[in-house]
Amino acid sequence: MRVLVLNGPNLDVLHRRDPKLYGGISLGELESRIYAWAIDLGLQVRCEQTNHEGRAIDLLHEALDWAGGLIINPGAWTHYSYAIRDAVELFAVPVVETHLSNIDAREDFRRFSVLSDIATHRVMGQGPDGYHAALKHLAGEAPA
Numbered sequence: 383m384r385v386l387v388l389n390g391p392n393l394d395v396l397h398r399r400d401p402k403l404y405g406g407i408s409l410g411e412l413e414s415r416i417y418a419w420a421i422d423l424g425l426q427v428r429c430e431q432t433n434h435e436g437r438a439i440d441l442l443h444e445a446l447d448w449a450g451g452l453i454i455n456p457g458a459w460t461h462y463s464y465a466i467r468d469a470v471e472l473f474a475v476p477v478v479e480t481h482l483s484n485i486d487a488r489e490d491f492r493r494f495s496v497l498s499d500i501a502t503h504r505v506m507g508q509g510p511d512g513y514h515a516a517l518k519h520l521a522g523e524a525p526a
């Protein structure tokens with residue numbers, strides 16, 4: 383299965399963000415781990431990150447033609463972007479909404495997710511390992 387892993391705004395500076403919330407690693411290190419996990423699981427992954435909502439939507443549209451699964455961490459767009467929701471809603475394949483931190487246990491504004499009712503599966507609060515859980519879900523190696 384081919385999988386798009388899409389990280390949204392401010393995840394390019396992951397290493398500068400609160401390590402207690404975000405794991406203290408760089409995006410490059412996270413993506414290296416994702417590629418290694420994907421090989422173990424027999425998945426073909428393409429990792430992308432953008433700070434630009436229109437670019438994210440273009441990447442999602444392109445992935446409609448090739449991806450068998452989507453892992454998306456929309457960053458702060460999670461909490462307000464109906465444009466990202468509309469693009470994600472186009473996917474007929476499994477979509478895993480993934481967050482490094484536990485958005486349900488932080489500020490009130492983070493508790494609402496525009497994707498919560500359309501994602502096939504949600505992973506949060508597991509730090510970088512959450513992407514492993516998301517990949518395992520797509521590979522059918524994790525409980526639903």
Ligand code: DQA
Nearest residue numbers: 392455457458481482483492
């Ligand atoms: C995040 C949580 C969001 O609330 C925040 O805006 C992010 C990252 C996470 O991975 O925990 O940028 O999606």
